[in-house]
Amino acid sequence: AWAVRKNNPELLESLNAFLRQHRKGTLLGNIFFKRYFQDTKWVGNPLAQKERERLHKLLEIFARYSDEHGFDWTAIAAQGYQESRLDQNVRSAAGAIGIMQLLPSTAADPNVGIPDITTIENNIKAGVKYMAFLRDRYFSDPAIPPEDQVYFAFAAYNAGPARVRQLRDKASAMGLDPNRWFNNVERAAMVVIGRETVRYVANIYKYYIAYRLVSDQIMERDKERAEARGDEE
Numbered sequence: 001a002w003a004v005r006k007n008n009p010e011l012l013e014s015l016n017a018f019l020r021q022h023r024k025g026t027l028l029g030n031i032f033f034k035r036y037f038q039d040t041k042w043v044g045n046p047l048a049q050k051e052r053e054r055l056h057k058l059l060e061i062f063a064r065y066s067d068e069h070g071f072d073w074t075a076i077a078a079q080g081y082q083e084s085r086l087d088q089n090v091r092s093a094a095g096a097i098g099i100m101q102l103l104p105s106t107a108a109d110p111n112v113g114i115p116d117i118t119t120i121e122n123n124i125k126a127g128v129k130y131m132a133f134l135r136d137r138y139f140s141d142p143a144i145p146p147e148d149q150v151y152f153a154f155a156a157y158n159a160g161p162a163r164v165r166q167l168r169d170k171a172s173a174m175g176l177d178p179n180r181w182f183n184n185v186e187r188a189a190m191v192v193i194g195r196e197t198v199r200y201v202a203n204i205y206k207y208y209i210a211y212r213l214v215s216d217q218i219m220e221r222d223k224e225r226a227e228a229r230g231d232e233e
Contacts, residue, residue, distance in 0.1 A: 052214070054086045058099070058120065065125045069132040071150070074215050076128055078207035079154060082200060083127075088120045100127025111137075134161060144179045151181035151201055158200045159193065167192060 045051065055077060062080070066073035077086070083101040084090040096103050097117050107126040108115040111133045114126040135153040138161045144152065156164045168178040170188040177184040186198045 051081070051085070055081075055211070058086060058124070061121050061124050065128040069128050071128065071131065072208075074211035075150065075204070075208050076124075076131065078204045078211055079131075079157070080124065080127065081207045082204045088123060098123035100124060100130075102126055102130060106130060131157060137161070138165070141179070148179060148181050151205075152185070154201050154204055155181065155185075155189070155197050159189075159197045163193065163197075 058077070058080075059073070062077045063073040066076045080086050080099045084099050086099055088098045090099075090101065091097060092101060094103070099120065100117075100123050102112075102117055102123070104115070104117060106112065107117045107122075107130070112126050112129045114122050114129065117123045117126045131150075131153050134156045135149050138156060139149040139152040152164055152168075155167075159167075164185075167185050167188045170192055171178045171185045174188055174191075176187060181201065186201065189198050
């Protein structure tokens with residue numbers, strides 16, 4: 001599950017069990033869906049049919065590079081949805097490109113090392129590598145819980161690592177926990193830089209929950225299709 005590395009199997013199983021039990025279609029799963037994705041003007045619906053089809057086409061790429069760098073693929077896919085609605089054709093006014101909305105200069109930096117991010121695979125690969133760089137370079141302190149290392153990396157992807165460091169210092173000055181994002185450093189962010197980065201991380205979290213609710217169904221459908229192709233051969 002979200003930001004859970006291989007050395008934390010208990011948390012992984014706990015989250016997976018919860019999401020299996022409360023997927024969309026169950027009472028609680030439907031409550032989550034309505035609360036987070038319906039009647040909410042500023043958050044998209046990643047479970048709409050068109051969006052699910054787009055995710056399905058990209059799943060293997062997200063899974064491969066996320067696993068390579070110790071991320072849950074649904075978390076990185078959620079970030080891609082927040083950045084571009086998983087659309088490689090998106091270009092920002094600042095020059096960011098594709099699904100992961102990276103600047104070419106960021107992708108070409110030696111810490112990422114992917115100069116061409118115009119293809120879908122390279123774009124996702126570069127986004128995951130940059131996330132891993134942010135997490136490992138700036139937020140790998142053991143005092144920061146693994147899940148918060150990823151939250152901080154998301155915040156840094158949006159606002160820059162120097163700004164997130166300032167926000168953590170501000171959180172300490174406010175008597176908050178500088179090693180926790182939600183309800184701690186995000187509160188400092190609201191004071192210092194406003195809603196943008198707070199909303200960015202919150203949206204990714206909501207999309208992540210949505211993808212987790214349907215990921216088992218997506219995987220099962222892939223398995224059935226693969227088996228059907230095997231039978232035809």
